[in-house]
Amino acid sequence: xxxxxxxxxxxxxxxxxxxxxxxxxxxxxxxxxxxxxxxxxxxxxxxxxxxxxxxxxxxxxxxxxxxxxxxxxxxxxxxxxxxxxxxxxxxxxxxxxxxxxxxxxxxxxxxxxxxxxxxxxxxxxxxxxxxxxxxxxxxxxxxxxxxxxxxxxxxxxxxxxxxxxxxxxxxxxxxxxxxxxxxxxxxxxxxxxxx
Amino acid sequence: xxxxxxxxxxxxxxxxxxxxxxxxxxxxxxxxxxxxxxxxxxxxxxxxxxxxxxxxxxxxxxxxxxxxxxxxxxxxxxxxxxxxxxxxxxxxxxxxxxxxxxxxxxxxxxxxxxxxxxxxxxxxxxxxxxxxxxxxxxxxxxxxxxxxxxxxxxxxxxxxxxxxxxxxxxxxxxxxxxxxxxxxxxxxxxxxxxxxxxxxxxxxxxxxxxxxxxxxxxxxxxxxxxxxxxxxxxxxxxxxxxxxxxxxxxxxxxxxxxxxxxxxxxxxxxxxxxxxxxxxxxxxxxxxxxxxxxxxxxxxxxxxxxxxxxxxxxxxxxxxxxxx
Ligand SMILES: Cc1cc2nc3c(=O)[nH]c(=O)nc-3n(C[C@H](O)[C@H](O)[C@H](O)COP(=O)(O)OP(=O)(O)OC[C@H]3O[C@@H](n4cnc5c(N)ncnc54)[C@H](O)[C@@H]3O)c2cc1C
Ligand code: SF4
Ligand code: FES
Ligand code: FES
Numbered sequence: 001x002x003x004x005x006x007x008x009x010x011x012x013x014x015x016x017x018x019x020x021x022x023x024x025x026x027x028x029x030x031x032x033x034x035x036x037x038x039x040x041x042x043x044x045x046x047x048x049x050x051x052x053x054x055x056x057x058x059x060x061x062x063x064x065x066x067x068x069x070x071x072x073x074x075x076x077x078x079x080x081x082x083x084x085x086x087x088x089x090x091x092x093x094x095x096x097x098x099x100x101x102x103x104x105x106x107x108x109x110x111x112x113x114x115x116x117x118x119x120x121x122x123x124x125x126x127x128x129x130x131x132x133x134x135x136x137x138x139x140x141x142x143x144x145x146x147x148x149x150x151x152x153x154x155x156x157x158x159x160x161x162x163x164x165x166x167x168x169x170x171x172x173x174x175x176x177x178x179x180x181x182x183x184x185x186x187x188x189x190x191x192x193x194x195x
Numbered sequence: 196x197x198x199x200x201x202x203x204x205x206x207x208x209x210x211x212x213x214x215x216x217x218x219x220x221x222x223x224x225x226x227x228x229x230x231x232x233x234x235x236x237x238x239x240x241x242x243x244x245x246x247x248x249x250x251x252x253x254x255x256x257x258x259x260x261x262x263x264x265x266x267x268x269x270x271x272x273x274x275x276x277x278x279x280x281x282x283x284x285x286x287x288x289x290x291x292x293x294x295x296x297x298x299x300x301x302x303x304x305x306x307x308x309x310x311x312x313x314x315x316x317x318x319x320x321x322x323x324x325x326x327x328x329x330x331x332x333x334x335x336x337x338x339x340x341x342x343x344x345x346x347x348x349x350x351x352x353x354x355x356x357x358x359x360x361x362x363x364x365x366x367x368x369x370x371x372x373x374x375x376x377x378x379x380x381x382x383x384x385x386x387x388x389x390x391x392x393x394x395x396x397x398x399x400x401x402x403x404x405x406x407x408x409x410x411x412x413x414x415x416x417x418x419x420x421x422x423x424x425x426x427x428x429x430x431x432x433x434x435x436x437x438x439x440x441x442x443x444x445x446x447x448x449x450x451x452x453x454x455x456x457x458x459x460x461x462x463x464x465x466x467x468x469x470x471x472x473x474x475x476x477x478x479x480x481x482x483x484x485x486x487x488x489x490x491x492x493x494x495x496x497x498x499x500x501x502x503x504x505x506x507x508x509x510x511x512x513x514x515x516x517x518x519x
Contacts, residue, residue, distance in 0.1 A: 022197055022198055023197075023198045023199065023200065023241050024198060025198040026198065026199070026200050026201060028201060044198075045198070045199060045200070045201040045243070046196045046198065046199070048230070067234065068231050068234065069227055069231060069297075069298060072295065072297060075297055081271075081300045082296060082297050082300060083297050083300050083301050084227070084297045084298065084301070087225075087226055087227045087230050087231060087298075087301065088225075088226050088227075088230070088301065089201070089223070089226065089230070089243075089245075091201050091203075091245070092223070092226065092245055092247055135296070135297065138296070138297075138300075139296055142271070142275075142296065145275070146275070147271070147274070147275040148274070148275070148280060148287070148291060149291055150288075150291040150292050150431065152291075155280045155284060155287050155288065155291070156277075156280045156281045156284070167431075168430075168431055169296055170296075171295055171296075171430075171431035171432040172294070172295025172296050172297045172298065172432055173295075
């Protein structure tokens with residue numbers, strides 16, 4: 001068992017079979033707004049935002065890696081803030097503006113972060129990439145709002161977006177192909193442009 | 196995940212009534228701990244009460260010069276709050292050392308206070324665990340227990356409280372405010388909020404069934420250098436093996452004139468020993484303080500390293516304070 005993985009607990013093997021006294025599944029009518037478009041759905045109350053996006057709306061750009069908040073592949077923006085869509089319920093986001101990787105480009109024009117990932121080869125297999133890109137968009141908004149990070153020397157002041165800052169702020173997105181140096185380069189580059 | 200009924204009450208009173216009336220109900224705030232555990236069927240509530248739309252998301256100054264932090268204030272917002280960054284640095288630093296940017300955007304003050312242990316066997320439903328299934332035994336004692344407690348553990352449970360925020364709140368002597376269905380309200384000092392495992396490791400806090408956390412209050416700022424040092428298995432996005440929250444005021448010749456020290460990763464609750472703080476101020480020696488804190492420490496095999504690590508982390512913190 002790798003020490004790093006162990007520190008996040010042990011993803012066990014839940015028994016899926018319902019017991020006789022389990023309550024019946026609850027179906028909820030729900031309107032979700034994703035990339036500016038409304039979707040009227042009827043979902044089991046257990047549906048995560050991630051599964052609603054992928055399985056019910058058909059937006060498969062957002063990826064499922066761990067389904068437990070440990071990898072960042074499922075990162076989307078809710079009201080401009082990055083979150084893990086696997087650890088929240090669709091029902092909790094009725095009325096919120098959800099943005100996925102499919103909603104970042106303006107027509108044929110890629111979002112500057114998307115363009116920078118291509119220019120810097122910020123991926124290999126690409127599985128983590130939608131999460132990396134959504135996370136970077138959210139992260140740059142946080143940095144522009146003056147939020148400090150764990151590596152900020154003076155947390156009461158403002159920090160320049162150094163490579164160390166980018167790495168720390170992006171630590172919630174793992175890349176199994178280890179494209180990290182190029183991801184950092186892409187974000188460094190895009191951070192300077194008008195987003 | 197087991198099926199449940201989803202409810203979204205529109206007031207704290209309505210949420211408290213639901214929590215009191217429905218058997219096996221749970222509040223859901225950020226959901227970052229609860230849903231993780233529900234997917235593994237470690238938590239199996241039959242009613243989920245979504246509190247996210249309740250007006251508990253404000254940070255306000257108190258008449259005493261402190262801060263009152265609403266139960267639903269996100270960890271990210273609390274860490275970015277100007278007064279927290281300037282006057283409660285130990286709290287901002289602890290929050291920023293926890294989880295990831297995405298998780299901090301969701302995680303709430305109350306949810307973080309109540310987050311459950313990361314003990315591997317608590318997470319593994321094929322193993323005995325007194326916390327998950329009271330009376331079944333403890334697989335961590337005699338098992339792989341690298342992340343477990345070295346202080347205050349019991350024959351029933353050696354789990355730790357995994358929160359970074361809670362360690363800082365203990366150093367700051369925060370107060371937890373609650374409401375219940377009968378219209379009652381309580382304030383619980385953080386020192387009495389989290390419990391040691393004893394014979395009932397499934398009871399983790401002083402919260403009563405159905406009681407809702409409304410806020411956490413911080414007394415007026417404690418002067419001094421605010422530090423939070425976290426030792427973990429990777430540089431970011433990992434729980435603490437050992438952490439130290441420290442507030443150190445310096446007197447003549449840079450010697451500590453007042454100190455508050457709280458430890459994470461060592462016990463079932465944030466660990467603070469006021470006698471050790473007095474010893475630190477009297478002797479100026481981090482080792483003398485560590486001797487006192489760790490006097491009753493006991494390892495269980497794979498976590499023996501935590502005892503010297505706690506001492507070294509305290510030394511490093513005092514060194515940092517001396518040079519700040
Ligand atoms: C991959 C990963 C890494 C992490 N790393 C760290 C780390 O390094 N350091 C750290 O400290 N934490 C870490 N965390 C844990 C994280 O901080 C917690 O999951 C989070 O703080 C929980 O807050 P929440 O609002 O999401 O709680 P929820 O999951 O919504 O709730 C947690 C519990 O609190 C109860 N609750 C919520 N609000 C109230 C209320 N108002 N009154 C009464 N009960 C309430 C719920 O019923 C539930 O039992 C990590 C989590 C993950 C998934
Ligand atoms: S240490 Fe506590 S949580 Fe872990 S297996 Fe033992 S009883 Fe369960
Ligand atoms: S799939 Fe959500 S964090 Fe891994
Ligand atoms: S590019 Fe393959 S996981 Fe990141």
